[in-house]
Amino acid sequence: MTKSLRSPIQLKNLREQLIRNSQSGKSTISVCGGTGCQGCGCESVYTKFVSEIDRQGIADKVELKLTGCHGLCECGTLVTIHPQKIFYIRVNPQDVPEILTETILKDVVIDRLLYPDPISGQTVLHEYDVPFYKKQRRLIFGSNGLLDPTSIEDYIAIGGYCALSKALSEMKPEQIIEEVKESGLRGRGGGGFPTGKKWESCRNAPTSNGTRYVICNADEGDPGAYMDRSLLEGNPHSVLEGMIIGAYAIGSGSGYVYVRHEYPLAVKNLDIALTQAREYGLLGNNILGSGFDFDVMIARGGGAFVCGESTALMASLEGKIGEPRQKHIHTVIKGLYNKPSNLNNVETWANVPLIINKGAGWYADIGTAGSKGTKIFSLVGKIKNTGLVEVPMGITLREIIYDIGGGMLNGKKFKAVQTGGPSGGCIPESLIDLPVDFDELTRVGSMMGSGGMIVMDESTCMVDMAKYFVDFLIEESCGKCLPCREGLDRMKDILAGITQGNGTDGDIELLQELGEVIHDTSLCALGETAANPVLSTIQYFRDEYEQHIRNRHCPAGVCKALITYTIDPETCTGCGVCVKNCPEKSVSGEKKKPHVINQDTCIKCGLCRENCKFDAVIVV
Amino acid sequence: MVTISIDGIRTVVPEGTTVLEAARDLGIAIPSLCHNPGLSPYGACRVCIVEVKKGERSTIEASCTLPASDGLVVITNSERVRKNRKVLIELLVSSCPTSKTLQDLAANYGVNRIRFAIKDKNCILCGLCVRYCKEQMQSGGIGFVGRGTSRKVATAFGVTPQECRNCGGCEWICPVCERACTAANLTNGLCGGCQNLMHVETCELCVHCSESVNARGHRVY
Numbered sequence: 137m138t139k140s141l142r143s144p145i146q147l148k149n150l151r152e153q154l155i156r157n158s159q160s161g162k163s164t165i166s167v168c169g170g171t172g173c174q175g176c177g178c179e180s181v182y183t184k185f186v187s188e189i190d191r192q193g194i195a196d197k198v199e200l201k202l203t204g205c206h207g208l209c210e211c212g213t214l215v216t217i218h219p220q221k222i223f224y225i226r227v228n229p230q231d232v233p234e235i236l237t238e239t240i241l242k243d244v245v246i247d248r249l250l251y252p253d254p255i256s257g258q259t260v261l262h263e264y265d266v267p268f269y270k271k272q273r274r275l276i277f278g279s280n281g282l283l284d285p286t287s288i289e290d291y292i293a294i295g296g297y298c299a300l301s302k303a304l305s306e307m308k309p310e311q312i313i314e315e316v317k318e319s320g321l322r323g324r325g326g327g328g329f330p331t332g333k334k335w336e337s338c339r340n341a342p343t344s345n346g347t348r349y350v351i352c353n354a355d356e357g358d359p360g361a362y363m364d365r366s367l368l369e370g371n372p373h374s375v376l377e378g379m380i381i382g383a384y385a386i387g388s389g390s391g392y393v394y395v396r397h398e399y400p401l402a403v404k405n406l407d408i409a410l411t412q413a414r415e416y417g418l419l420g421n422n423i424l425g426s427g428f429d430f431d432v433m434i435a436r437g438g439g440a441f442v443c444g445e446s447t448a449l450m451a452s453l454e455g456k457i458g459e460p461r462q463k464h465i466h467t468v469i470k471g472l473y474n475k476p477s478n479l480n481n482v483e484t485w486a487n488v489p490l491i492i493n494k495g496a497g498w499y500a501d502i503g504t505a506g507s508k509g510t511k512i513f514s515l516v517g518k519i520k521n522t523g524l525v526e527v528p529m530g531i532t533l534r535e536i537i538y539d540i541g542g543g544m545l546n547g548k549k550f551k552a553v554q555t556g557g558p559s560g561g562c563i564p565e566s567l568i569d570l571p572v573d574f575d576e577l578t579r580v581g582s583m584m585g586s587g588g589m590i591v592m593d594e595s596t597c598m599v600d601m602a603k604y605f606v607d608f609l610i611e612e613s614c615g616k617c618l619p620c621r622e623g624l625d626r627m628k629d630i631l632a633g634i635t636q637g638n639g640t641d642g643d644i645e646l647l648q649e650l651g652e653v654i655h656d657t658s659l660c661a662l663g664e665t666a667a668n669p670v671l672s673t674i675q676y677f678r679d680e681y682e683q684h685i686r687n688r689h690c691p692a693g694v695c696k697a698l699i700t701y702t703i704d705p706e707t708c709t710g711c712g713v714c715v716k717n718c719p720e721k722s723v724s725g726e727k728k729k730p731h732v733i734n735q736d737t738c739i740k741c742g743l744c745r746e747n748c749k750f751d752a753v754i755v756v
Numbered sequence: 757m758v759t760i761s762i763d764g765i766r767t768v769v770p771e772g773t774t775v776l777e778a779a780r781d782l783g784i785a786i787p788s789l790c791h792n793p794g795l796s797p798y799g800a801c802r803v804c805i806v807e808v809k810k811g812e813r814s815t816i817e818a819s820c821t822l823p824a825s826d827g828l829v830v831i832t833n834s835e836r837v838r839k840n841r842k843v844l845i846e847l848l849v850s851s852c853p854t855s856k857t858l859q860d861l862a863a864n865y866g867v868n869r870i871r872f873a874i875k876d877k878n879c880i881l882c883g884l885c886v887r888y889c890k891e892q893m894q895s896g897g898i899g900f901v902g903r904g905t906s907r908k909v910a911t912a913f914g915v916t917p918q919e920c921r922n923c924g925g926c927e928w929i930c931p932v933c934e935r936a937c938t939a940a941n942l943t944n945g946l947c948g949g950c951q952n953l954m955h956v957e958t959c960e961l962c963v964h965c966s967e968s969v970n971a972r973g974h975r976v977y
């Protein structure tokens with residue numbers, strides 16, 4: 137029997153049948169198989185569940201799912217039990233038999249596996265009550281925990297392809313574009329361009345043989361960012377559904393997903409999704425009997441950061457070197473093979489079904505005046521809860537860092553947050569109540585970018601940090617145009633000079649001047665934004681630069697050339713731990729008497745300080 | 757045809773004309789390095805920048821790749837353009853001080869010090885040779901390899917490729933090879949010999965004959 141669905145009604149019937157089948161009184165165990173949890177060994181937890189369910193012979197009582205990322209990667213491996221929604225963290229294979237015998241069979245909650253609220257100290261039973269999730273609004277990401285990404289049936293059962301069916305049977309392409317325009321959706325790939333407007337330009341662009349392309353940008357080259365990956369791995373059909381709707385609205389018959397080649401699982405799950413969608417007649421010819429034809433191919437990227445830039449991506453898709461070109465003629469007019477091409481980010485596409493299902497008005501109610509809906513951030517750095525968070529636009533940085541992120545690690549003081557990936561900017565503590573949206577972030581010298589968020593505490597040196605990002609961008613610049621290639625390299629020289637204690641008066645001004653030139657004259661957006669980390673740290677932490685240059689002092693105690701480790705004779709007990717730990721044998725002293733460090737041989741590794749129990753080693 | 761305004765002059769040009777071409781037709785001088793009328797536009801050196809007015813705001817664009825479009829308002833020599841261009845020239849010279857083309861550019865645009873570390877790569881990656889080889893000779897024997905600061909012009913496997921027709925076009929078109937600066941010692945990366953010191957020891961007044969020698973003993977071309 138062919139599975140192919142030939143009409144919206146058939147899809148509806150299938151969904152109802154799937155729901156009926158799943159309401160058979162079984163419990164469902166969702167094991168998080170996301171990127172973060174894979175690092176914690178979720179595979180072995182999953183296989184243990186498989187063998188244990190078999191051993192206990194309870195396959196008829198419980199269903200097991202390996203799902204996509206749940207977000208709280210810090211606490212992996214995460215296991216959720218449905219329908220009670222019991223949320224277990226840090227699950228190890230040893231815990232598996234107990235979960236089955238206690239929670240599944242006897243409905244007894246295992247307290248030790250619950251999330252302990254760091255403030256009240258009490259355990260939290262449900263995922264949605266964990267503070268990390270409370271302020272989130274997981275419209276896009278929430279389904280990850282509910283479905284097995286390799287099962288189209290799971291997706292259909294939770295309402296998947298509803299939006300496609302509605303779009304094809306009830307809406308004209310122009311209506312869809314109007315809906316997306318009204319929703320206020322802006323591109324999540326970095327630029328924040330209004331999506332509906334882009335679609336409209338592409339639909340209206342002249343093309344000789346009717347060919348138009350829709351492309352999904354899953355290149356995601358920002359270090360530390362993995363939201364697109366988690367979406368593709370955890371819920372590939374949502375992205376695909378968005379693309380099919382977009383293609384119908386734009387009038388395109390073929391699409392590509394350009395995936396970073398370091399993402400094999402994303403490719404695999406997407407490939408499975410494409411095959412399943414074709415089987416069900418949701419992709420290919422005559423989709424859902426509507427007469428609309430569309431198919432998608434996967435292209436694997438070369439792995440360079442700059443290949444995420446639209447013109448470079450299209451060059452790379454054509455098999456050329458992934459290098460940007462001047463964009464005076466936009467890619468929606470002349471893109472891939474010189475045909476109108478509409479490129480959107482993974483997350484942008486995943487927003488589309490939601491807008492079609494719930495309506496532009498509903499969507500536009502979430503967020504701020506200029507930025508609608510939610511945004512997924514990859515929250516990392518010196519905070520308690522790291523992971524992927526999806527928040528409504530307009531939430532403040534403070535809420536993200538303190539309420540969701542749980543505050544700073546080890547009681548250190550918050551210093552700054554870097555948003556927008558490597559070419560974003562640093563936002564200081566004085567702006568921590570800033571509402572997060574496209575325009576506000578740009579206004580303070582940073583950007584939304586693709587949603588990286590790195591929280592820094594007082595132990596971060598801002599000059600060193602700026603240098604780190606410039607180094608990254610030098611590696612990733614394609615090298616075509618002069619200001620980005622040579623300008624960034626000279627910027628690095630100046631920064632290196634400052635951190636090594638060779639800074640001179642005028643360095644800051646030169647950095648600013650050079651930064652402006654790189655911004656003004658670079659060919660593509662990589663160069664245009666590359667000076668952000670330097671310019672924003674000068675704007676907010678100029679004093680720290682000056683300390684380095686004038687006083688040869690690194691206030692955060694990071695720049696090795698500018699610090700010395702000494703032992704405070706008052707606090708030193710002469711225990712001798714530092715002597716044992718110093719790899720250079722630079723510490724000496726009699727037992728029970730204050731020790732001293734030989735500055736000539738000290739390599740400033742900081743091991744003595746780390747190991748001293750009395751905090752007697754100080755950095756000056 | 758499209759109508760644009762360059763430095764306040766309205767001009768009508770065929771569609772597809774670049775702003776650089778339109779400006780040069782009007783006799784307005786805009787420097788260029790990676791541009792060559794016989795080759796496809798490339799937009800890598802950025803010295804041909806102009807300021808494009810967009811209401812209150814304005815942006816800086818490379819004129820060699822900027823197509824003239826109706827209503828475009830361009831200023832070729834604003835303060836902002838000059839400031840940016842000077843830094844660009846500094847960067848150019850610092851990465852290739854031995855090119856006479858670049859030394860002349862520096863002298864002409866008032867660049868009298870290089871504030872950046874000199875890292876002589878003997879190439880400015882303008883891509884003229886690569887495009888010449890591919891587009892004019894239909895050969896494609898040379899191309900770019902590497903990314904970022906390690907980008908360079910190279911042949912496959914570092915040997916003269918079979919496609920090479922020995923035309924010598926790559927050397928001829930190269931702003932570094934063809935016009936090398938022969939100054940013995942550069943101060944801060946700058947020579948300034950030919951353009952700045954036009955007085956020639958042998959003649960009272962330099963007439964730019966092929967034998968002219970300037971005060972420092974450089975040949976003046």
Ligand SMILES: Cc1cc2nc3c(=O)[nH]c(=O)nc-3n(C[C@H](O)[C@H](O)[C@H](O)COP(=O)(O)O)c2cc1C
Binds near residue numbers: 354661
């Ligand atoms: C250097 C550079 C890297 C980029 N990398 C990505 C990326 O990894 N993923 C992405 O979606 N967009 C990336 N972009 C933005 C794209 O050029 C493009 O604007 C975006 O994919 C458009 O989709 P959107 O409108 O949905 O945001 C990058 C841009 C630049 C300049």
Ligand code: SF4
Binds near residue numbers: 442612660
């Ligand atoms: S700005 Fe940088 S990445 Fe973009 S074209 Fe120029 S060199 Fe390449």
Ligand code: SF4
Binds near residue numbers: 880882929
């Ligand atoms: S070798 Fe000469 S022509 Fe070729 S890219 Fe370098 S500077 Fe340009």
Ligand code: FES
Binds near residue numbers: 787789800804
């Ligand atoms: S001449 Fe225009 S960028 Fe080089």
